[in-house]
Amino acid sequence: xxxxxxxYGGSSVGSIERIEHVARKAIASREAGHDVVIVVSAMKxxxxxxxxxxxxxxxxxxxxxxxxxxxxxxxxQVTISLLTMVLERxxxxxxxxxxxxxxxxTDSAFSKARIQDIDDDVIREDLKLGRIVxxxxxxxVDENGSITTLGRGGSDTTAVALAAALKADECQIYTDVxxxxxxxxxxxxxxxxxxxxxxxxxxxMASLGSKVLQIRAVEFAGKYQVPLRVLxxxxxxxxxxxxxxxEGMEEPLISGIAFNRDEAKITVIGVPDHPGIAAxxxxxxxxxxxxxxxxVQNISNDGLTDFTFTVHRNxxxxxxxxxxxHAQALGASEVYGDTxxxxxxxxxxxxxxxxxxxxxxxxxxxxxxxxxxxxxxxEIKVSVVVDEKYLELGVRALHRAFxxxxxDGATVRVEGEVQ
Numbered sequence: 435x436x437x438x439x440x441x442y443g444g445s446s447v448g449s450i451e452r453i454e455h456v457a458r459k460a461i462a463s464r465e466a467g468h469d470v471v472i473v474v475s476a477m478k479x480x481x482x483x484x485x486x487x488x489x490x491x492x493x494x495x496x497x498x499x500x501x502x503x504x505x506x507x508x509x510x511q512v513t514i515s516l517l518t519m520v521l522e523r524x525x526x527x528x529x530x531x532x533x534x535x536x537x538x539x540t541d542s543a544f545s546k547a548r549i550q551d552i553d554d555d556v557i558r559e560d561l562k563l564g565r566i567v568x569x570x571x572x573x574x575v576d577e578n579g580s581i582t583t584l585g586r587g588g589s590d591t592t593a594v595a596l597a598a599a600l601k602a603d604e605c606q607i608y609t610d611v612x613x614x615x616x617x618x619x620x621x622x623x624x625x626x627x628x629x630x631x632x633x634x635x636x637x638x639m640a641s642l643g644s645k646v647l648q649i650r651a652v653e654f655a656g657k658y659q660v661p662l663r664v665l666x667x668x669x670x671x672x673x674x675x676x677x678x679x680x681e682g683m684e685e686p687l688i689s690g691i692a693f694n695r696d697e698a699k700i701t702v703i704g705v706p707d708h709p710g711i712a713a714x715x716x717x718x719x720x721x722x723x724x725x726x727x728x729x730v731q732n733i734s735n736d737g738l739t740d741f742t743f744t745v746h747r748n749x750x751x752x753x754x755x756x757x758x759x760h761a762q763a764l765g766a767s768e769v770y771g772d773t774x775x776x777x778x779x780x781x782x783x784x785x786x787x788x789x790x791x792x793x794x795x796x797x798x799x800x801x802x803x804x805x806x807x808x809x810x811x812x813e814i815k816v817s818v819v820v821d822e823k824y825l826e827l828g829v830r831a832l833h834r835a836f837x838x839x840x841x842d843g844a845t846v847r848v849e850g851e852v853q
Contacts, residue, residue, distance in 0.1 A: 476509025587648025
């Protein structure tokens with residue numbers, strides 16, 4: 435008998451009818467001979483509703499974190515209770531637990547807590563008794579007994595962490611898409627569903643803009659080698675298996691193309707080209723907890739250089755204001771920015787053993803008249819920054835250039851978002 439952890443996002447449990455559909459899928463898995471643990475999110479829209487209530491009550495955009503986490507955790511409690519009631523009505527013995535009841539121990543970083551330990555004894559006892567166990571995602575408890583939440587996509591992280599603790603045979607992430615695609619089908623209708631992708635590739639895809647899985651969940655799965663499978667709640671199919679790289683297997687050159695619209699670029703003009711200038715520029719930005727992504731420093735000209743980097747678009751105005759405030763101290767002649775950019779990225783473990791991936795990428799973009807502003811590479815990734823207006827054209831060109839188009843011409847489902 436194998437053990438499966440199944441996670442269902444908010445759209446999968448958005449009504450009693452959908453909750454009953456989830457219950458029947460879980461029962462089918464149990465009847466197939468599997469032990470089943472289910473992790474669920476709040477019903478679709480519920481977390482946003484609770485957040486609005488919190489803002490109205492606190493009259494502040496930043497309600498007290500401890501109380502806010504306690505409030506937000508109630509969304510999942512509603513779902514686990516309803517799902518367990520439906521399971522029992524359908525004849526399947528079941529028991530539900532909040533994160534605190536299972537004792538998913540976290541640190542005290544409210545709204546972005548990290549899991550430190552899981553006491554799985556109560557779950558194992560229920561499984562021995564033949565029960566389906568339903569656990570609230572997105573939440574835990576710190577050593578002081580305060581309820582904590584894990585941040586966006588936290589239910590994915592809960593599911594993977596439970597699968598690791600229980601040594602599950604597979605962690606199945608059910609959502610409104612039927613797998614991981616070579617790119618977003620809304621941009622490239624000929625995108626293909628991948629049968630398999632490595633943890634490393636999925637982590638890059640998630641960090642570069644793909645919203646099928648939460649980054650922390652993929653990191654956790656890779657660290658503890660928990661096989662992940664992305665499946666559709668609403669239609670049957672094999673989904674996409676996310677697993678470790680198997681030695682000797684022939685990997686595709688490129689597994690997928692990710693893109694991120696949430697990019698902004700800042701350039702500091704005419705700073706003295708001496709050791710430590712990069713630290714002087716990025717120091718104040720880092721002190722404001724602003725993450726920097728791609729960085730380019732030009733060749734020195736008459737002892738001066740230009741320094742360009744990208745940040746998330748939400749942090750652009752703050753970063754720009756900080757650098758303009760420090761411009762005189764840096765000796766810069768000008769600081770300016772640009773929010774009209776996007777990042778396009780090729781991802782694939784096959785790059786390790788194939789040369790000229792970057793040059794083929796650049797040729798494909800050049801053939802469409804797309805100018806590259808910045809370049810960043812790693813062992814399994816090549817990223818470029820281009821004008822935002824070229825996003826769809828660039829993704830389609832790269833998809834064709836690396837033979838990723840679906841061969842049968844079938845249309846595919848639209849990529850969804852993490853629940």
